[in-house]
Amino acid sequence: MVRAKYQDVLDLGEKLNIKEGKVEEENGKLKVWGTASTQYEKNLLWDEIKRIGGENPTDIMADIKVEDESVYARHTVASGETLGKIAKQYYGEPGKYQKIFQANTDILKNPDLIHPGQELIIPNL
Structure with a gap:
């Protein structure tokens, strides 16, 4: 039941x-x-x-x-996504996209340029 x-x-x-x-x-x-x-x-x-x-x-x-407490989540970028949309999904606030950008500067050089298939770290706040 x-x-x-x-x-x-x-x-x-x-x-x-x-x-x-x-x-x-x-x-x-x-x-x-x-x-x-x-x-x-x-x-x-x-x-x-x-x-x-x-x-x-x-x-x-x-x-x-x-299992992995070092990150909040891991996210694979899909077509049409932006860091703002991803930040809204995980944090409820698109303005927190800078946190995601800062955690991924090893693969991202510009917060306005992400590509499908990229694996992003979504950091703990």
Whole structure:
């Protein structure tokens, strides 16, 4: 019953390739463990848990670890993207594009010139 309620969380975990994932249902509670690649992916899982169960859900216990805490996320540039659009996706504010640019000066020389396929570091704020 509880597993069905949180199926979208489990599906997202599979989509994100959460490592060492484990799910158990016990006494009307869902217990979820695993390791996300980055903090951003962990946040996506928690946002989905809260969307389904509310701000402080009592029917799920999740222990999600982060494999790489040195970055917030890694992003592969898609056609039509700008650093502002990418900053809005990860930080909610396009103006923080400079943070992304500064973290990637080894591959970016101009914040207005990015190319599809480039792998960018999205730094922790």
